[in-house]
Amino acid sequence: KAGVTQTPRYLIKTRGQQVTLSCSPISGHRSVSWYQQTPGQGLQFLFEYFSETQRNKGNFPGRFSGRQFSNSRSEMNVSTLELGDSALYLCASSTERNQPQHFGDGTRLSIL
Amino acid sequence: GENVEQHPSTLSVQEGDSAVIKCTYSDSASNYFPWYKQELGKRPQLIIDIRSNVGEKKDQRIAVTLNKTAKHFSLHITETQPEDSAVYFCAAKLFAGGTSYGKLTFGQGTILTVHP
Numbered sequence: 283k284a285g286v287t288q289t290p291r292y293l294i295k296t297r298g299q300q301v302t303l304s305c306s307p308i309s310g311h312r313s314v315s316w317y318q319q320t321p322g323q324g325l326q327f328l329f330e331y332f333s334e335t336q337r338n339k340g341n342f343p344g345r346f347s348g349r350q351f352s353n354s355r356s357e358m359n360v361s362t363l364e365l366g367d368s369a370l371y372l373c374a375s376s377t378e379r380n381q382p383q384h385f386g387d388g389t390r391l392s393i394l
Numbered sequence: 395g396e397n398v399e400q401h402p403s404t405l406s407v408q409e410g411d412s413a414v415i416k417c418t419y420s421d422s423a424s425n426y427f428p429w430y431k432q433e434l435g436k437r438p439q440l441i442i443d444i445r446s447n448v449g450e451k452k453d454q455r456i457a458v459t460l461n462k463t464a465k466h467f468s469l470h471i472t473e474t475q476p477e478d479s480a481v482y483f484c485a486a487k488l489f490a491g492g493t494s495y496g497k498l499t500f501g502q503g504t505i506l507t508v509h510p
Contacts, residue, residue: 324503325485386437387436
């Protein structure tokens with residue numbers, strides 16, 4: 283079974299731009315969560331989607347948004363990029379809300 | 395909200411020794427506690443997890459213990475090997491009910507180095 287797939291693996295953007303990251307969960311997994319990983323803040327929860335509905339949201343500004351499609355694939359969008367948005371963005375999926383989460387390799391976003 | 399504290403931040407052991415990493419959590423409603431291993435440049439990988447109705451769980455050289463009263467859980471690695479070197483993260487989550495379905499709250503991580 284293929285694992286969680288995130289694209290692209292690397293992105294370089296400049297301040298003020300926007301970016302869209304994609305996550306394809308493990309086949310059959312309907313829950314997708316997004317996390318931001320930085321050396322200073324560690325792993326922080328962004329939001330979770332289940333059956334195309336956002337079920338929970340972390341403490342991030344409204345510039346961070348996401349969505350989930352009917353095939354469970356998810357995208358997250360960051361608008362008006364800031365230098366502090368440079369991070370590894372990780373996606374995790376699970377079969378349903380009460381099952382272990384499995385992570386993708388992440389998208390490394392660098393803001394210049 | 396939930397807060398997870400993890401100690402130590404770095405841990406250095408000799409091959410064959412045991413390693414213990416400890417975490418405390420703040421929300422007594424949390425009932426699921428996974429541990430992830432992240433090697434440099436790679437994804438976090440689930441290595442073991444425990445639910446609050448169990449006090450201990452073991453998988454070969456890895457074990458996790460949970461003390462619900464103290465809101466404390468620990469990862470134990472025995473007979474460490476150089477390939478165990480990585481960053482280890484503990485996490486806590488509320489399973490079922492509430493609104494924290496997918497939200498894992500992570501500790502800050504422990505860099506484990508196993509010297510040959």
